[in-house]
Every structure is written in C-alpha cells, then in structure tokens.
Amino acid sequence: MALELYHHGSSVCAAKVRLVLAEKDVPWQGRYLDILAGEHHTPEYLKLNPKAVVPTLVHDGRVIRESSVISEYIDDVFPGPDLKPRDPFVLANMRLWTKLVDEEVHPSTRPVTYVATHRHTIMKGSPEEVEKHIAGDPDPVWRERKRGWIYQGFDAPDVRIAIRFFDKLLGDMEAALDGSVWLTGDEYTLADGALTPYLNRLEMLSLSPMWSNRPNVARWFDQVKARASFEPALFGCLPDDLKSAMIENGLKAWPEYKKILEEN
Numbered sequence: 001m002a003l004e005l006y007h008h009g010s011s012v013c014a015a016k017v018r019l020v021l022a023e024k025d026v027p028w029q030g031r032y033l034d035i036l037a038g039e040h041h042t043p044e045y046l047k048l049n050p051k052a053v054v055p056t057l058v059h060d061g062r063v064i065r066e067s068s069v070i071s072e073y074i075d076d077v078f079p080g081p082d083l084k085p086r087d088p089f090v091l092a093n094m095r096l097w098t099k100l101v102d103e104e105v106h107p108s109t110r111p112v113t114y115v116a117t118h119r120h121t122i123m124k125g126s127p128e129e130v131e132k133h134i135a136g137d138p139d140p141v142w143r144e145r146k147r148g149w150i151y152q153g154f155d156a157p158d159v160r161i162a163i164r165f166f167d168k169l170l171g172d173m174e175a176a177l178d179g180s181v182w183l184t185g186d187e188y189t190l191a192d193g194a195l196t197p198y199l200n201r202l203e204m205l206s207l208s209p210m211w212s213n214r215p216n217v218a219r220w221f222d223q224v225k226a227r228a229s230f231e232p233a234l235f236g237c238l239p240d241d242l243k244s245a246m247i248e249n250g251l252k253a254w255p256e257y258k259k260i261l262e263e264n
C-alpha cells in the first residue's frame, strides 16, 4: 500500500488530514511542498491539484483532493476508530461543521494568516519574486485577494470581515459545546478534527484572547491538545524557523487585530 500526502508544515488543511491519519494510526509518506516558496506552482503538481493547493492524497496511484473529502476517505478506507458518527442525524450535524470549515472558516483564515505573518516571509524575496508568487496562483479571485494581503496588510478589506467571522464562529462553538463534550456530542469526530488546526492557528497568532471569556471553547481546545494526535499533526512537520516567525509575527499583529475586535 502506498499512501502519499502532499502537504506543508503551516497548512491548516494539511494539518487536518495529518490529524485524521494520526487518529487512525495510518502510516503515510510525506511529499513536502514549501508553499511559501511557490513549490506548489509546478506543472507536475498542477496535474495532481489544478487549484495549486495542498493537501493532495495519492493512494495506490489514485488522487484524492480537498481536505474534508480526503478526511472522510481515510476514515472510510482504513481501520481504527470511526471518526464519523453512525447516527445519521449526528452525521448530518458533523457535516454542517466540516462544510462550514470548508466554506467559511478556511477562507477567513487565509487573510488573517497572510497579513499577520506569511506576507513577511514572502516579501523577503525580490519584488519580481513576490510578483511571481502572486501570479502563480491559478485562481484569479484568490490571486487578487492575495495581492491585497501582501501589499496592503491590515488595510486589505477582507481582513476585518475575517476577524469578525472568527468572533462569531467562536460564539457558535461556545453554544454548541454547552453541555456537550465534543462539537457533536459525546464522541470525538471529524468535526472536532476539522476545527482543531484553525483554533491552533489563532492561538499561534496570539489570538487566543478571543476565547478567554468562552470557557467551553477553552475546555474543548484543552481536550483536543491532550490527544496523542495533536503534537505530531500540528507541529511535527512545521520547521522551527517558520514556527518562530509565525509566533513572533503574530505577537506583533495582535494590537492590530485587537483594534478590529474592539470596533465591534
């Protein structure tokens, strides 16, 4: 059996898949692509993933894309604890969370991360290299948004919207976790796994004060961090220099984000 994951250390979507692999204890082989150096823009990788994003899973030569689809695939194909509830109603509830992550949580994470930290890493290159990086994104909408994050920083118009979205998300999680161990009930599911890298991202960027008055979210995140899957999936593939850069840049970004939160 050959199971290869194209991924990157700071990618939240890739971390989501690494969490599922760790929860199921499935052995896999990493194909590391430095997305901040544009290694996902090569013609070879575009054949596997035309959107030029990670993760991509290749199982015995067959390609599976999209982190939520990959997560369900791994859960269906490999032995280990079931990460999808059997009760169809609870399963529907789980999928509402994973759908929300795909459609709203992930798109909101990109501006928050780029503006706080990734743009500083990308802008270490020459002006031509920065332009090449932007031009390498095959999606014209994301390309222009990325241009805004890189050159306008906190003034990019979608940054405020993203921070406000996270505030609402954390409020919704707080309500869902009231009297519930995990997001969909007593069992840990793909819903909890899907949200984990995003809360971790907020924490890495010094945004954990956003749940200082949300005890259920704080308790849930402590439970998630206590699982054996957390450390290897979230930090096992993150180079030390990138980790330090994200934390240091996040600390500097906090006053800007705090200002946005206080405007609410």
Ligand SMILES: N[C@@H](CCC(=O)N[C@@H](CS)C(=O)NCC(=O)O)C(=O)O
Binding pocket: 010, 011, 012, 013, 014, 035, 040, 052, 053, 054, 055, 065, 066, 067, 068, 102, 106, 137
């Ligand atoms: N919907 C996709 C999103 C994948 C995605 O956006 N991946 C990011 C990393 S988390 C990426 O590869 N970004 C490349 C870039 O920003 O150039 C999924 O869930 O797999």
